[in-house]
Amino acid sequence: MRDFLQILLVGIGDGAVYAMLGLGLVVIYRSTGLLNFAQGEMAMFSTFIVWTMWSLGLPMWLAILGGMAGGFCVGALVHQVAVRPVGDPHEKPLAVVIVTIGLFLGLNGAAQLIWGTLDRSMPPLFGRGQVTVFGVAVAWQKIGAVIALGVMVLLFYLLFQHTKLGLAMRAVASNSExxxxxxxxxxxxxxxxxxxxxxxxxxxGVFIAPNLGLGTNLMQLTLIFGFAAITLGGFDSLVGAVVGGFVVGALSSVMPRYITIFEKMPLAPAFILILAVLLFRPEGLFGKKQVSRV
Amino acid sequence: MSGAVSAEQSAQRGPREWALKVGPWILLFVILAVLPFQFPSFRVEQFCFWMTLAIAACGLNLLTGYNGQISVGHGALFGIGAYTTGILITEFGVPLFGATVAAAVVCFFVGILVGLPALRIKGLYLALVTLAVATLFPLLLEQFSAITGGSGGLQITSPQMYRGEMRERPIRLESPIAGLANDQWKYFLFLAITVVIFVLSRNLIKSRVGRSLVAVRDNEIAAESSGIPVSKVKILTFGLSAAIAGIGGSLFALDQGQLYPSSFTIVLSIYILVAVVVGGASSIIGPAIGAVFYGLFSDVIIQQMPDRIQPARAVILGVLLILLMLLAPGGVVGGVRSLQANFASRKGGSPGSDPDLIM
Known part of the structure; x- marks a missing residue:
């Protein structure tokens, strides 16, 4: 039982990271109706910006703010230059998929050009310590991830529900015309x-990099977990992304432990989840049902 | 403009028009026949790889270009074809091209399985599922390393006579013709298979079945109400497309002789998709052009650049893809067609080409 709890908590810590990635995917899906296959590479790129600032001697929190600002610019630029000119994702899905794949390749290659192909090491934001709760050891890093996620959800909530800007963004998402x-x-x-x-x-990215090593393929697996999270939660639901993230994190931590066939591929439960949800409840747990008029 | 009408017109226009139509093809075949004698062996080997890519892209094009179902997972199907071939030859002693046929059959059924969700999932969501398949595939190979060899690789061997006794030896495609080197023989063998597959695909698209594929892509509801069994068409297209990709993978296995999971990552799926859109989705010859472009780009042009900027290859490819989607979403073939149409209308003649005319 203790063993199970231990694994579950690790999974929930990972789930917080999947949920963060999911939040980004949901924000983009809500506003542009697009599944952004380059989301992971955008995160990887800005994590490298954080690493650069940190290794230049800036304190970690400042480096993270700098990385977020850099990431913001990359995201905004990418939208202006590449995504907007292609047109509506639901009318031309192939063109949009290709553009996000182009971004995927471009950002990945650019990161390799700038930072090389060797993995960099990044220190865990909350140190390597752990606390023992009910006889189960939990790393501060995992707790920190959950807290960071909580802060982000709160900020998003305030933005979308209590500011004029957020109201305008919701209006764009619901009917841009x-x-x-x-x-x-x-x-x-x-x-x-x-x-x-x-x-x-x-x-x-900052939470994942200390575990996996900061390399240019940092996010390629993580992105699929993020997609699994928002598929389960519903593509347009922020709450869904959080709940989905935790469920996906827990499943992909617990199942490989007890089911030997998943041993080397924690991705498999996530994949089965994506497939099952899309087949049986395409709107997910919290999403809005898509109805089309014939 | 349907195929029948254009054939009639070209017959009426006399021999000059006919020569203009057939001439380029004859020229193309002459070039293809001369190529392996003009280039060193390593280039010929590269051409063989390009052809396997072209075959897979042809399969993907039937699905994505003509039937409107996006798959970012054809690298996995290519890989299943390759591994089926390798395992059948090494473990069960199946003859080389018997294994290719078996790989096509296996991939057909895997394709149907992958395609089942496509009945309910469309567009971006299908792309998501197939993306997950592509990401999962190399991990599957690692998981079942007992039969796939895992990251250590799968050496494809078959019992061969060696120094007077039967031994397990790496497979080789040996030339039965005295004047042809092994790589040249392989080139012509692959070329023949590639041409057959492209011609069969063209015939399929020009047939009633092909028109129902396009009808499903353009408007599912209209297709359904005019009596096309939409579900059946979509599923079978997925199967067929997978089978063709599997043949490509199988030839890749025969070509390489050894297989590693790292060859079948998401990147391969992306390259196959790139070949389709660069050449031009929904034109038969497009994927072949795209595969050649990709091959020239990654095996010739990039190799000329200094080592330090090798990663720039992904950047250039990414930027090119985005520019292509913005400027000429129809790819090379689409671009040529719209130029032709432009030219024809300026001359005051009939509009030269219809967007759905099949090359």
Whole structure:
């Protein structure tokens, strides 16, 4: 039992990171209706910015803020230059998929050009210590991830529910044409959404990099977990991303431990989850059901 | 403009038009036939790889270009074809090209399995599922390392006569013709298979079945109400597309003789998709052009650049893809067609090409 709890808690700690990545994906999906396959690479890129600032001697918290700012710029730029000109993702899904794949390749290659192909090491933000709760050891790093996620969710909640800017962003997400008619600068808000998503990804990257080593393929597996999280939670639900993240984290930590066939591939439960949800409840747990008029 | 009408018109226009139509093809085949004698052996080996890529892209094009279902997972199907071939030859002593046929059959059924969710999932969501398949595949190979060899690789061997006794030896495609080196023989063998697959695909697309594929892509509801069994068409297209990708993978296995999970990552899936869109989705010859472009890019042009900027290859490829989608979403073939149409309308003639005309 203690063993089980231990593994479960590790999973929940990982789940917090998947949820962070999921938040970014949801913000983009809500505003542009697009599944951003380059989200992971955007996060990887800005995590490298954090690493650079940190290794230049800046304190870690400042480096993270700098990385988020850098990530924001990358996200906003990517939206302006590459994503917006292609057009509506639901009318031209192939073109949009190709553009995000192009971004994936481009950002990955750019990171290799700038930072090389060797893995860098990054210190855990909350140190290597751990606390023992009910006889189960939990690393501070995992607790820190959950807290950071909580702060981000709170900030998003305040932004979307209690500011004019957030209201405008919600208007764009629900009907961009009408939003534009009442004078909301739609393109600028979409750009803001992309920037925010990339900034959130930075935090996810900072939490993951100490475990996996900071390399250019940091996020490629993690992204699939993030997608599994938002598929379960519903593509357009922030709450869903959080709940989905925790469930996916727990499943992919617990199942490989007890089911030998998943031993070397914690990704498999996540994959089965994506498939099952899309087949049987495509709107996820918290998502809005998509209804199309014939 | 349907195929029948254009054939009629070209017949009426006389021999000059006919020569213009057939000439380029003859020229192309002459070039293809001369190539292996003009280039050193390592280039010919690269051409063989490009052909396996072209075959996989042809399969993906039937699915994505003509049937409108996006798959970012064809690298995995390519890999299943390759590993099926390798395991059948090494463990069960199946003859080389018998294994290719078996790989196609296996991939057909795997494709149907992967395609089942596609009945309910469309567009971006299907891309997501297939992306997950592609990411999962190399991990599966590691998990079942007992039969796949895991990251240590799978050496494809078959019992061969060696110094008077039967031994397990690495497979080789030996030339039965005295004047042809092994790599040249392989080139022509692969070329023949590639041409057959492309011609069969063209015939399929020009047939009633092909038109139903396009109808499902363009408007599912309209297709359904005009009596096309939409589900059956989508599932079978997925299977067929997977089978073709599997043949590509199988030839890759025969070509390489050894297989590693690192060859079948998400990157391979991306390259196959790149070949399709660069050449031009929904044109038959497009994926072949795309595969050649990709091959020239990664095996020739990039190799000329200094080592230090090798990673720039991904950056350039990424930027090119985005530019392509912004400027010429129809790829090379689409671009040529719209130029032709432009030219024709400026001359005051009939509009030269219809977007859905099949090359």
């Amino acid at each position: 009408s939003a534009s008619l009442v004078g909301i600068p739609v393109p600028r808000l979409l750009m803001l959404g992309w920037g925010l998503a990339a900034a959130v990804g930075t935090v996810a």
